[in-house]
Amino acid sequence: MKVLIIKMGYSEALHPGSEFDETASLGEVLRTTVILHLFKNDQVTWLIDWNQSPIKNPRPLLENNPLIHRILPFNPISILQLQSEFFDVVINLERVPGICALAESINAESKYGFRFDKILGDVRPDFHYTLEPYMSIDTKREMKKPWQEILFNLLGKSWNKEEYSLGYQPGRLKTIYDIGFNYQVGTSWPLKAWSIKNFHQLENKLIQKDFHISWQQGMDNLQDYIDWIHSCKMIITNDSLGLHLAIALKKQIIALFGPSSPDEVYLYELGTKILPAGNFSCMPCWNQKCEKKKSCMEEITVDQVYKEVIRLLPDAQRDYQRNNNP
Structure with a gap:
């Protein structure tokens, strides 16, 4: 099965009023890696923006991760490539209109996360399973769910305490x-x-x-x-x-x-x-x-x-x- 994950950290997926920010939120990228455990036997592509400074480049979070088949940079060449491929699953966790429009244009059997409303010209959180409840501050306060559980529920799965999956593994320093x-x-x-x-x-x-x-x-x-x-x-x-x-x-x-x-x-x-x-x-x-x-x-x-x-x-x-x- 071919899976495409779109998560660059441009937006805080569950924060009402979160705005597009070209400076990547790397915490958002890292904590999303928990869903990789659902696709251990699949070919996973992750789309990121690696045209960032060394401290803001998300590649070390994902690179050399055995659960990721390939990492693609967010640029015109990759966009054309993705629009010509077919995926079984596309997961878009960015609330940016242009990226949502890209997710809409990719051929896939199933899509999850945020989509682009062609009539309103804006983002909608209801590809396959609605994220709408998490867009309200009052509702978010009442739900009290961890991000991992929300992500697994989004994909129709139950979260069983699966952990983050960090690509870069440090080894140059001991615990000092x-x-x-x-x-x-x-x-x-x-x-x-x-x-x-x-x-x-x-x-x-x-x-x-x-x-x-x-x-x-x-x-x-x-x-x-x-x-x-x-x-x-x-x-x-x-x-x-x-x-x-x-x-x-x-x-x-x-x-x-x-x-x-x-x-x-x-x-x-x-x-x-x-x-x-x-x-x-x-x-x-x-x-x-x-x-x-x-x-x-x-x-x-x-x-x-x-x-x-x-x-x-x-x-x-x-x-x-x-x-x-x-």
Whole structure:
């Protein structure tokens, strides 16, 4: 069976109001790899935009993945090729009108995801199984389903805790840090960030317990970034690409959530999620700008995170000392 997956990270598939962004959301690409387990014996083609900077090029997430038969670049030559082929299944997870129009034009037995409405000239989330319920913020708050389950349901399947499938496998660095601070977030969602001030205060508390801390590295090259995450035993992270890479690499995780939905991210029992201590009826809002005087992420306290580190890594500092002393 021939399968085409269209997921470049141009749009947040389940975020109402998500706009086209030429800067790829790589977390969206990585967490979509979970559906590859449904096509282990098939020929899978993945369409991506690899005309990106080294840190935004999604190829390392997919390249050398045994579950992917070929990766095609999003360019006029590939478009002509795809329009001349036949596929058994086309899965389009981009909400961009032009890409939806491309998905409409490809010959296939079955199509899933977003389509192009030729009358309205706009995107519709109802190729085969409707995604319409997930376009409403109120409905999304009530459903509380992880992305993996939503994707499998989209394809008419049941999700049985299948995991991400990362192409690039790091090997140049061993685990040398107790904790990595994955503090940056993408420019599209600045409200997801926990403050640098809080990370510094947390560092001061942790180094008193002899924890070995590393701040986010490899931000000029995606492979270097993956290597850095691989070098850490635990990752403390905002809701960002680093969170999904930590999941794929099976790191211990403390994930900080505020304006985005913690229910959409499944941690596979690798750690814990921390939410603001206060009662915020607006969470999650998926807004890029906060309408409140104080954002929800400001209500996640340093003590909250510190207590979870001690609970999850009680012997980390001794492990580090043992591994680094002659």
